[in-house]
Amino acid sequence: MPELPQARRHAGELEAQVLAALWAARTPLTPQDVQTALGDGLARTTIATILARLHDKGTVGRTKAGRGFAYTPTVEDQAGLAARRMRSELESGEDRSTVLARFVSDLSDDDERLLRELLGEAS
């Protein structure tokens, strides 16, 4: 990965977080909704700028909502197909190579119990 300047890399990280928030929501989000969802004290103007940029790229669509816009992620025609294919890739069992670092591995029943206990203490 080429080294990006700090500011541009930061912008990429914010774009990713905003897109993640839009996909997590099942309804269109206004910049204020996104601000609440991210919950890390970003200025609303910053978020509005990022949303506008994502809209320019065609990554998100928008509808008029009050005095501003509400945004939803653009659904690609072939996205469902892509997801199904990826799922079958990941499920093809132990014959898979380990080169994809997955965020979480499978849990045994005991793991699940232990994890719930740990999270109970954490929250």
Place this chain on the structure above:
Amino acid sequence: MTFTVWAPLLLPFLAAPLARRLAEALAPRTASWVLAGTAAALGGATAVSLALLTLAGLLRLPPVAALGHLSPHWLPDGSPWTAGAAALGLLAVTGLALRAAHRQYADLRRARATAARAAAAGQLTVLEDERAEAFALPGLPWQPGRIVVTTGMLRALDGPERAALLAHERAHLTARHHVFLALAEYTAVLHPALRGLRTPLGYHLERWADENAARATGDRALTARAVGRAALAAARAPRPHRPGLAPAAHTGPVPRRVAALLAPPPSPRRAAPARTAAALALAACLALAGSTALHATTELHRTVEAAQGEAHR
């Protein structure tokens, strides 16, 4: 040929368990480097040994000896069976390594082709799938890596937890953890004792990325919650089969990662005597593997030169 050519083949049985024990006592980043370095050094020494044994056998074959202007009389004694076995081993290892490389390449190419069709912003690619899944898709030298996350995973976490997940995957990509994983995959093929290094290496790489995410978000408990809730969400969806799950035999990696994040950050500057001993023993094993491989190489080289000199006389 003397025992030095055999030492690199025997040492992994001693050094691999040592490396695993040592890694347990180290911070995740150091542990990952120790495990990967051990795998690389021992794998390399193993390959050299097999090659030397095969070469020594080949040189004893009259046509090869004639080709190299060698006097067979001067060549090292050695059973043709040993050389044959080493040659077979070398062939098998090469074949397996090629297969592993092909499989990794094919997996990556398919995953990249799939991710290319999905929605993307920054490094993030979103797949529409209710099943919770997230992984780092390594890039190529001319193409940055991607963080692939399903909608099911995004919906299982809240905003700050999603930021922790993204920071974790970003850490994998920035530190090129896929190179460590690929290295472990190849060396596991070279020597059976090195297979046992893959699982601990995978675990410590996850811990490394967890610690980076905790630093990036500035919140260890938040990162712990993100890992834990992601795992529970991923486990909620019924899977057709879950290979490699030992029922309640031991604590799996995810609860250990969460517990480690809930504990204070690992402090690298407290060397216990046991840790120092394991580190010294491992260093001795690696030095021995390297020096014996080198010694066996120079020895064969010298013998061949002597045999050539004799043939020219």
